[in-house]
Amino acid sequence: MLKRLFLLLIILPTPVLAALEIEITEGIEGAAPIAIVPFGWQGMAAGAPLDIGAVVAADLSRSGRFKALPTRDMLTKPTDATKIRFRNWQALGQDNLLIGQIRETGAGQFVIQFQLFDVYKGEQLAGYSMPSSAKSLRHTAHRISDMVYEHLTGQKGAFSTRIAYVTVKRLGKGKSQYRLQVADADGFNPQTITTSAEPIMSPAWSPNGEKIAYVSFEAHRSAVYIQTVFSGKRERVSSAPGINGAPAWSPDGSKLSMTLSVGGSADIYILDLITGSLRQLTKGYSIETESAWSRDGRTIAYTSDRGGKPQIYQIPVQGGKARRLTYEGSYNARPVFSPDGKSLAMIHGQGGDYRIAVLDLDSGLLQVLTKGRLDESPSFAPNGSMILYAAKKGERGLLAAVSADGRVHQKLVMKGGEVRDPAWSPFK
């Protein structure tokens, strides 16, 4: 409850409305205490255009690995290293301290300085100065979060990345409006990149983060499109008779695997985006779909019901013998490799519930991470720390995230609509 209040407080003063409100629902115990002092302001206006400290505090809290000290509990609010009394912060039980300043250097131009300290050693761990335009202040704040996170955890931060997802608004009389949107990883700055009266599905970011492949039924039948995120320019790459679905990029971005049923049944095909050639990878009357490329680009994991029930299999990209990867449970589908390539996240059906599970590829151990009834569409953060997925509550679909160890749970709730099919962007 305290956390919810805190997040609400820091969301309120920001000028941009969040489409998705993020709520940490579980797992903040054991998080490292950090004090993030409101950044100082030197400029013409009465106050800073953005509360950068608050954005950083929200980012770090959302990771579940940090617990930001509420500003009202701070005894002093130094913005300059010479004013820090480390003993005060020790007394408040803080491990780390972040201070900073925003300086206006011209019209709409700023320099943001920040310093990160180890409270017990009384030492500076990092100090940076970054220029930023007014428009990119939030992004700059997320980059600060990335740097703090990396300094303190040793793992690259993913706060300045983005997420894509599909929203659905029911308009009555059986009509709906589907939107493919892209937002910051914290749900801010949502932008619609495609709107349709027919379903949009399965967005997939290109490895360089510049394009999104997705499925659209806008022509009353499925087709796969590739759209450049910034220009909005797009290309239809597949509209074969039957299914055109489940696009997945090769790690080098030169190929797109897809599910097509032009051969009679859903099978996996690989489209070479440079030459335009199409190659069928799997064959058979059973369902083969939801391909995912291994990190080295040599194998593809996918869902197949060749054994009667959907399970995960793996096949060399050049073709060959498929190997079954999942044996636990009667329903395993929609595999996605972790960024380090060591595990696969998937939908795991057990006792009538569908949950997100992670399979360790070395040990073969399957760990169920979520607790929903209808969880689906897992997508890893590019640093592997979290898995974003779609869940259902009441008649609505919402996004949720779980840390890769299953400890931290959060919910991303969109007001006035349904949200589904999330895809976390790569690092840029």
Added chain:
Amino acid sequence: MKSVKAALFIFIGVFVLSGCGTTGSGESGPTDGEGGAGNGYDSGASTTGIDGGETYGAGAYAGNSVFDPANPRGTRVIKFAFDSSEVAAEYLPVVAAHAEYLVANPDKSVVLEAHADERGSREYNIALSEHRGNSVADLMKFQSVSPNQVQVMSYGEEKPLSYGHDELSWEQNRRVEIIYFGE
């Protein structure tokens, strides 16, 4: 016509065999829970349509025998068991009746809109629903319906009839809708 009758004979044989041991009224067929699916193929899209799309859902079906509830062809929705694409025995006469009509009316054609319930993954459900559509299409083709008269469109879980998250809703949503062009 002879071949149609032969096909139907085999078909009914299959029905009788597979219908063994089931209780209830295969003859009368299930009632159409969707009121004849009069909502038809209401695309509601502002984007480019497939050929003939403008006549979808025009709803001019009053008095047409296809929609006679007493006729097996009055049933236009075929329901499926979870994760199954097998046409249940109770629906075989329904498919047979539609097939017979299509054979007798080669100018008519149908879209088999195939759907799945929301459980599991979206793309798998697209493929699963296509299998359902294909099962119905194959039965029709087996009865000499021309492949040109039958088209399968798989929507997976994207277009549910019922939005609940329970077996009652799921049962409604696991379906193939038989939709006639131009009616």
